[in-house]
Amino acid sequence: MSAVTFNDLLEIRKGGENLTMGGGPTTVEPATTVEEWEIKVRALRDLFRQTLGRTPDIDCPLNPEITDEIDCGDHIRRTIAYNVEPDERISAYALIPRNLTKKTSAVLCIHQTTPFGKEQVIGTDTSENGQSLSYALHLVRRGFITFAWDLLTANERKFDGLRDFDTAPFYEKHPEWSIRGKDLWDLSRAIDILETLPEVDPERIGSIGHSQGGGITIHAMALEPRIKAGVSSCGDWPSRFSKNPFNHARTGWWIGRPFLRPYCYAGKPFPIDLHEYLALAAPRAIMPISALNDFQYTLEEESLTRPVLEQMAKSVSSVFALYGIEHNFRQVIHTGGHGFTSPQHAIAYAFLEEKLKP
DSSP states (O other): OOOOOOTTTTEEEEESTTGGGTOSOEEEEEOOSHHHHHHHHHHHHHHHHHHHOOOOSOOOOOOOEEEEEEEOSSEEEEEEEEEEETTEEEEEEEEEETTOOSOEEEEEEEOOSOTTTHHHHTTOOOSHHHHHTOHHHHHHTTTOEEEEEOOTTSGGGOOTTSOTTOOHHHHHHOTTSOHHHHHHHHHHHHHHHHTTOTTEEEEEEEEEEETHHHHHHHHHHHHOTTOOEEEEESOOOOGGGOSOGGGGSOSSSSOOOGGGHHHHHHTOOOSSOHHHHHHTTTTSEEEEEEESSOTTOOGGGHHHHHHHHHHHHHHHHHHHHHTTOGGGBOOEEESSOSOOOHHHHHHHHHHHHHHHOO
C-alpha cells in the first residue's frame, strides 16, 4: 500500500474571476479562511449526496402517536409511532429522565448491526455485550433524553423471510437510492420527532452510535445541521487505508452504497473519505473513537495504523482551527478491538455532557 496522507483536506481550486467559466490559469491551494473552506464544504456535500443516490419524493406528515408509556423507575420509556415514508410507519423509544423541570438535551442512540435493533441500546439485551452497548439507558441515567429506533432491516423492520440487514427488498422499492441514504432520511425523521417533544431542547440534540450506528452518526453530522455533537465508536475507517473498500459497497446482504462500486472495481479513490466527513461536522463537536485492531487490521500492524489515524486527526483538527474551536474535535484511539466498553463510555459520555449540557 502506498503512503497514506490526508493533506488534501483543505485543498481547493483557486483562480481569477473566470475560474468557473474555464478561463485563465488555476491552482490547487489550501483554504486559509472559513469562507474559502465553506466553498469546499458545499462541494463535498454534493459529492456525498451523489454517493447516496437519488432520494425519492417520500416526504409526508409525521402523525406521531404515543402508543405506550412505562415507568422504569429512574426514567419513563415512551413508545412513539410515526411515519417515515407515506407507506411506512415505525415505532421508537424515547427515554425521559424523571422529574424534569425544564427542556433538556436529547441524544439519538443508533444501534449497531444487531438483530436486537433498538432493544439493545435501551438495555433489554441482557448479555454482557448487550449491556455494554446500552448507551440509551446509560445516557438517560445521566440526565439526557434518549431516542432509539430500529434501522431498516433490523428487529421490527426486518424483511419477512430474510436475515437481519438483508437489504434486497429495499432496492426493489428504491433502485436509485441507497440504504445509507435511507438511514440518514430516517434519522432526520427521528430529529423531527424529538423537536415535537415538549421535554426536548431542540438546540441541544446529539447523536451516538457504535459500529453501524457510529458510521451513521458520522455521516449524519456531515449533512444534518441540527445535530450539535456526536460520538462514533468504531464507526468508520479511512477508505484510502482500507483493505477492502467493497465493505462500503457490497454486492449482497447489507448493500450500503452501490454507487461507490465503480470506484472499487476501477481501483479509484472514493470521491469523499472519512477525514472529510469528520471535517464537515465543523464547527459542531464530534468525537470518533477508533480501535487500531479493527477493520481487518491487527495489533501487530499498529506501527501502520496508529500514524495514519494520528495524521488524519491532525488534518481534521486544521479545519476546526479555522473556526477557532479546536476543542470541538477529539479523536480517541484504543486497542480494545471492535467494541464499546466502560473506558470508552466514560470519555464519550463526558464529551456529550460537555458539549450538550449548559
